[in-house]
Amino acid sequence: xxxxxxxxxxxxxxxxxxxxxxxxxxxxxxxxxxxxxxxxxxxxxxxxxxxxxxxxxxxxxxxxxxxxxxxxxxxxxxxxxxxxxxxxxxxxxxxxxxxxxxxxxxxxxxxxxxx
Amino acid sequence: xxxxxxxxxxxxxxxxxxxxxxxxxxxxxxxxxxxxxxxxxxxxxxxxxxxxxxxxxxxxxxxxxxxxxxxxxxxxxxxxxxxxxxxxxxxxxxxxxxxxxxxxxxxxxxxxxxxxx
Numbered sequence: 001x002x003x004x005x006x007x008x009x010x011x012x013x014x015x016x017x018x019x020x021x022x023x024x025x026x027x028x029x030x031x032x033x034x035x036x037x038x039x040x041x042x043x044x045x046x047x048x049x050x051x052x053x054x055x056x057x058x059x060x061x062x063x064x065x066x067x068x069x070x071x072x073x074x075x076x077x078x079x080x081x082x083x084x085x086x087x088x089x090x091x092x093x094x095x096x097x098x099x100x101x102x103x104x105x106x107x108x109x110x111x112x113x114x115x
Numbered sequence: 116x117x118x119x120x121x122x123x124x125x126x127x128x129x130x131x132x133x134x135x136x137x138x139x140x141x142x143x144x145x146x147x148x149x150x151x152x153x154x155x156x157x158x159x160x161x162x163x164x165x166x167x168x169x170x171x172x173x174x175x176x177x178x179x180x181x182x183x184x185x186x187x188x189x190x191x192x193x194x195x196x197x198x199x200x201x202x203x204x205x206x207x208x209x210x211x212x213x214x215x216x217x218x219x220x221x222x223x224x225x226x227x228x229x230x231x232x
Contacts (some may be wrong), residue, residue, distance in 0.1 A: 043208055
């Protein structure tokens with residue numbers, strides 16, 4: 001069965017520092033991978049997604065993620081964090097098949113940003 | 116584009132009463148809608164998947180008689196929590212996808228905070 005692991009529950013970085021959030025997935029075939037961000041009391045906003053092709057994908061708000069099949073990872077990165085990036089980040093993998101497939105989410109990583 | 120709204124954004128109800136949450140796709144036709152539940156500091160857990168005009172498919176462990184889902188049109192799905200109890204207090208999030216969406220891609224609503232007293 002598909003699963004997603006986000007090893008870090010909470011990460012704190014200083015504003016302007018670089019960021020990497022880890023995500024590992026378990027899936028037999030080529031996965032469909034997503035990163036979402038959730039601000040407190042809000043829904044989820046899609047940051048980026050990977051389906052195929054270039055393993056380095058660019059997203060909104062200056063985020064990027066790299067798909068590494070050998071490591072079953074899809075880590076999210078940002079070169080310089082802004083205070084407004086403080087939020088909860090969820091990695092997800094597409095499950096099931098066809099157009100009605102749902103998403104399986106990791107437990108999330110809370111990002112705090114120090115001034 | 117691809118905006119999903121939820122109403123209400125928060126609701127407080129008394130134990131034993133029922134509450135209805137609406138999920139609307141504002142600028143596209145949602146052939147499939149999903150309902151998630153999120154406990155504090157937890158991930159999203161899929162409750163059910165609904166397709167317009169057909170019965171919802173519930174995930175294992177979700178009581179279909181307690182969480183009634185109706186997807187009567189291509190722009191509206193409702194979740195009714197019947198005979199609510201304090202343990203039903205949670206953050207409920209809906210999402211939707213249309214026929215033209217990329218595989219597995221969903222558009223999420225802003226969520227509804229339910230508190231049962």
